[in-house]
Amino acid sequence: MNLTPADSTLSVASNNRAAFDRPASRNTPHPSKTDTNAAQAGVASVSQLNAKLAEYLTPSELKKVKEAYRFSDEMHLGQMRKSGEPYISHPIAVAEICADWKLDAQAIMAALLHDVMEDQDVKKEELIERFGAPVASLVDGLSKLEKIEFQSQIEAQAENFRKMLLAMARDVRVILIKLADRLHNMRTLGFMSPEKKRRIARETMEVYVPIAHRLGLNNIYRELQDLAFSHLYPMRYRTLSKAIKAARGNRREVVSKILDSVNNTLSASGIGAQIYGREKTLFGVYRKMRNKHLSFSQVLDVYGFRVVVDSFASCYVALGTLHALYKPMPGKFKDYIAIPKLNGYQSLHTTLIGPYGTPVEFQIRTQEMNRVAESGVAAHWLYKNEDASLSDLQQRTHAWLQSLLDIQKQTGDSAEFLEHVKVDLFPDSVYVFTPKSKIIALPRGATVLDFAYTIHTDIGDQTIAAKINHEQAALRTELRNGDIVEIVTSPASRPSPNWLTFVRTGKARSAIRHHLRTVNLSESTELGKRLLTQALATLNIDPLLPGPLTEKLLNESSAKSLDELYADIGVGKRMATLVAxxxxxxxxDEEEAGLVPAAENDAGPGKLEPVAIYGTEGASVQLAPCCQPIPGDDIMGQLRRDQGLMVHSTDCYVAKRQRAKEPERWIEVVWGSELSRRFDCRIKILVQNEKGVLARVAAEIGESDANITYVGMDDDKDHLMTQLRFTVQVDGRIHLARLMRNIRRVPRVARILRERS
Incomplete structure (x- = not known):
């Protein structure tokens, strides 16, 4: 196939999405032929793409790709990139990266056409007619939502990511093309302004690098990481680059000696292996220096070695041989073959003490494992004819992509969706077991509750207790590698807003928030109505708004009904004062237009009346666990996003710190006049370590008409005194004061106080 331009001169390009300026009109005149070098570079790219595609596509497929190229070239006619190259050079470069993965003809066509909908206003229907629905769907999934007006740049970016990730969940080729697009943009980012460089590099590091890692695309992951690092911290990048080049010369003798020793030892043991030297990425060195507070000279394992053998068993034989050659460092061995990483990566990792006492990392894997390690999910296309054992990787990828759809169903808006997905892109993992020995991979820091939601949403919602390694454990307990986790459920159990403070995975957070939004909708609606009524009262506005005004308010706030608006206020998504x-x-506006009479006695903005708290509001109003306020305490309220109203004591340290950060989210609250429930309160009692003292203190609490919900104790090292910790239920401060007086009269009680975080 000869992919020549539609005209004798290549089309002129502007920048593409995210990275470059908006395109010229479709009617832009054809450029002059002054930029010969740019044109030649474009033709050279076409020639390279043509050669790569001819290796694996059929003649009929090549013909379709040629049609897509001609259409893209025609649409981008008159556009230039910031570098001065014709714009068509960018789609060609993206298609060439996809061709390296041997993606199918539809994906290559979508890569060539990926900017025509966004830049040239080509309709999806036209693409369907010319190239078929699959190609049009891929291009649509790659196109940004330029025609929709968003309230902020952040919201627009979040919605674009949401669209792209959901398209990816339906067809993984979308993200492969997008990663190829981003990789070429990062390679040519040097022509942008410093501000744009930093913004695009940060976006790449936060979203695209983790996605590449999550899909096992190791080569792109490493390159994107280094490119983003070079634009985010150019001085640090240059300094480290010089240091590594210098070290490369200084350590050449050591590397050569290790290579010779390993080659000779493996050959003597009858193990056929290919050995490659591997250098840490610049960002990998920088991250290690930053995280472990090391200087460059202290990062000894800049170089490592990859040993590729011919069979699964040979991996472990090679490991034993290397351990006999050099002494292994304790705690530096990881078996990712028995338990692969989330992205399907398999390899044995070990760090050995090499010549001159230098730590050297070795990775041992088979050819098949090496393919997956380098190409990840793209290996499905690269080696689909000769490799039938990638089903596990495909299943893992499918499970993660399916989780994106689950999160989407339970998520309120795009920003929240992106927040959950970013959490799930966290690369480090822990591996735990179900009681039936099934391995579950979770992000590092995941809790028992995250495990429950990973098994099934209903199990998470109904969790009441858990066992780790056959022992009772709190739901907030962080899991460690090798833990055996058992979940205890009850049909009567329901998610608590407090769970959001310690769950780690996006699936758990979205499921809990979805439940709180739907099940507690009436409570949130009632609270929101109270807050808005009070806010309107301070402005001398009647809460019964006229019909036309209500309709205009709903249109401008994108709410479907007043109840939805009230619910948003009740869960903290909107501020009552701002809505008022x-x-x-x-x-x-209506008064000035003469549509409604002017408001009388408008005193302007006033002070909001405090919201009364009765303790029976349900999940929409929570008492802060840090200070556990009780009636009689001075209190204040924090409207937290999607979690309703959190009530703190005014002297709570946590509340003071959070109020300083977001003062607009705090409102005045007071205790209601009639309270019909009891409130939890923590007390600490220091007693002399004597037989029966705990029983006497507990009896006195019961005599004082208080209920004990928790008890714990800590001995001092000399075993002379014991600190008792109780959580008791009281009516309020007066009841608590009476209880504490009664406990002080117990013999051997040295001190008692109310405990606050």
Whole structure:
């Protein structure tokens, strides 16, 4: 196939999405032929792409790709990139990267066409007619939502990622093309302004690098990481680059000696192996220096070796041979063959003490494992004819992509969706077991509750207790490698807003928030209505708004009904004061237009009346676990996003710190006049370590008409005193004061106080 341009001169390009300027009009005149070098570079790219595609596509497929190229070239006619190259050079470069993975003809066509919908306003229907629905769907999934107006750049970016990731969940080729697109943009980012460089590099590091890692695309992962690092911290990048080049010369003798020793030892043992020297990426060295507070000279394992053998068993034989050659460092061995990483990566990792006492890392794997390690999910296309054992990787990828769809169903908006997905892109993992010995991989820091939601959403919702290694454990307990986890459920159990403070995975967070939004909708709606009514009252506005004003308010706030608006206020997604001021602004507009009479006695913005707290509001109002306020305490309220109102004591250290960060989310609250429940409170009692003292203290608490919900104790090292910790239920401060007086009269009680975080 000869992919020549539609005209004798290559089309001129502008920048593509995220990285480059908006395109010229489709009617832009054809450029002059002054930029010969750029044109020649474009033709050279076409020639390379043509050669790569001819290796594995059929003649009929090549013909379709040629049609897509001609259409893309015609659409981008008159566009230039910032580098001065014709714009068509970018789609060709993206297609060439996809061709390296041997993606199918549809994906190559989508790579060539990936900017025509966004840049040239080509309709999806036109692409369907010309190239078929699959190609059009891929291009649509890659196109940004330029025609929709968003409230902020962050919201627009979040919605674009949401669209792309959901398209990826339906067809993984979307993200492979997008990663190829981002890789070429990063390679040519040097022509952008410093501000754009930093923004795009940060976005790459936060989203695209983790996605590449999650899909096992190791080569792209490493290159994107280094490219983003070079634009985020150019001085650090240059300094480290010089240091590594210098070290490369200094350590050449050591590397050569290790290579010779390993080659000779493996050959003598009858193990056929290919040995490659491997250098840490610049960002990998920088991250190790930063995380472990090391200087460059202290990062000794800049170099490592990859040993590729011919069979599964040979991996372990080679490991034993290397351990006999050099002494292994304790705690530096990892078996990712028996338990692969989340992205399907398999290899044995060991760090040995090499010549001159230098630590050297070895990775031992088979040819098949090496393919997956380098190409990840793309290995499905690269080696689909000769490799039938990638089903496990495909299943893992499918499970993660399916989890994106689950999160989407339970998520309120795009920013929240992106937040959950970013959490799940966290690369480090822990591996735990179900009681039936099934391995479950979770992000590092995941808790028992994350495990429950990973098994099934219903199990997570109904969790009441758990066992780790056959012993009772709290739901917030962080899991460690090798833990055996058993979940205890009850149909009567329901998620608590407090769970959001310690769950780690995006699936768990989205499921809990979804439950709180739906099940507690009536409570949130009622609370939101109270908050908005009070906010309107301070502005002398009648809460019964006229019909036209209500309709305009709902249109501008994107709410479907007043109840939805109230619910958003009740869970903290909207601020009652801001909504009230917005209503006042709408009323002023109506007054000026003469549609409604001017408001009388408008005293302007006033002070909000405090919200009364009764303790029976349900999940929409929570008492903060840090300070556990009780009636009689001075209190204040924090409207937390998607979690409703959290009530703190005014002297709570945690509340003071959070209020300083987000003062607009705090409102005045007071205790209601009639309270019909009891409240938890923590107390600490220091007693002399004597037989029966715990029983006497517990009896006194019962005599004082208080209920014990928790008891714990700590001995001092001399075993002379014991600190007792109780959580008791009381009516309020007066009841607590009476209880503490009674406990002080117990013999051997040295001190008692109320415990606060």
């Amino acid at each position: 001021r917005h209503i006042r602004g709408l009323m002023v």
